[in-house]
Amino acid sequence: MSRRLFIAGNWKMNKTVTEAIQLADALKRSCMDYASVDIAVAPTSLAIGAVSQRLQHTNIFVSAQHMHQAASGAYTGEISGEMIRSAGAEYVIIGHSERRSIFGETDNDVQQKIDSAFKTGLLPILCVGETLEERESGSAFSIVMNQLKVAMANLSPDQAAAVTIAYEPVWAIGTGKTATPDQAQQMHAEIRQWLLQNYPSFVAKQVRIQYGGSVKPHNAAILLSQPDVDGALVGGAALNSDSFTAIVKAAEDTNKV
Numbered sequence: 001m002s003r004r005l006f007i008a009g010n011w012k013m014n015k016t017v018t019e020a021i022q023l024a025d026a027l028k029r030s031c032m033d034y035a036s037v038d039i040a041v042a043p044t045s046l047a048i049g050a051v052s053q054r055l056q057h058t059n060i061f062v063s064a065q066h067m068h069q070a071a072s073g074a075y076t077g078e079i080s081g082e083m084i085r086s087a088g089a090e091y092v093i094i095g096h097s098e099r100r101s102i103f104g105e106t107d108n109d110v111q112q113k114i115d116s117a118f119k120t121g122l123l124p125i126l127c128v129g130e131t132l133e134e135r136e137s138g139s140a141f142s143i144v145m146n147q148l149k150v151a152m153a154n155l156s157p158d159q160a161a162a163v164t165i166a167y168e169p170v171w172a173i174g175t176g177k178t179a180t181p182d183q184a185q186q187m188h189a190e191i192r193q194w195l196l197q198n199y200p201s202f203v204a205k206q207v208r209i210q211y212g213g214s215v216k217p218h219n220a221a222i223l224l225s226q227p228d229v230d231g232a233l234v235g236g237a238a239l240n241s242d243s244f245t246a247i248v249k250a251a252e253d254t255n256k257v
């Protein structure tokens with residue numbers, strides 16, 4: 001297995017700039033020794049610059065939570081990939097279910113944002129996942145594969161290999177309900193199979209598939225030990241340095257690399 005585990009913290013709309021700097025400083029110290037894991041944090045857009053500065057020359061990458069697909073223009077309130085890059089981030093989360101359900105982002109928007117991220121040199125963390133209704137009606141797999149198909153439609157194999165996919169069942173986000181390790185593994189294996197069918201085989205081998213949805217220190221190890229779970233996208237537990245670091249440590253300890 002050659003995929004490095006990737007743990008990313010999505011801070012959502014939490015933390016002032018001062019608080020974000022404090023958390024970044026704490027993580028810089030507590031995560032310093034976990035060299036076999038890739039780590040990223042996604043502060044609010046306002047704090048990307050300050051957090052990136054604090055985390056320069058550390059093992060922690062910075063991500064945006066969202067971007068607009070256009071390069072610039074009359075899009076009040078939005079930020080572009082180039083702006084995110086210039087503030088110091090390397091990654092951008094695209095298609096988070098909160099962006100889809102609360103702010104109406106469609107699969108086509110997600111496709112354009114992914115294309116735009118690559119144009120500006122950002123690495124996308126592409127979120128996919130089904131709602132509870134979709135799971136209960138048996139359409140979870142087809143929903144997720146369709147989200148992937150549209151989002152990744154324009155990518156070259158090299159670009160596809162550089163995408164991190166975050167499988168986040170909507171019913172598990174912020175609810176304290178986690179997918180069972182079997183449910184996560186099944187969907188991740190299905191995603192990898194889809195990659196194998198649609199790209200040259202190196203893509204499926206390389207793409208990292210994170211699980212997201214109520215990942216906590218107590219359930220991280222068992223989820224991360226599944227063969228196709230290559231990391232986690234963490235919300236609530238990423239807001240505190242102890243709990244986030246415990247998840248990073250669980251990744252380091254699974255030693256799958």
Ligand code: PGA
Nearest residue numbers: 173174213214234235236
């Ligand atoms: P959660 O959020 O860990 O609080 O469930 C995960 C996410 O939305 O990425």
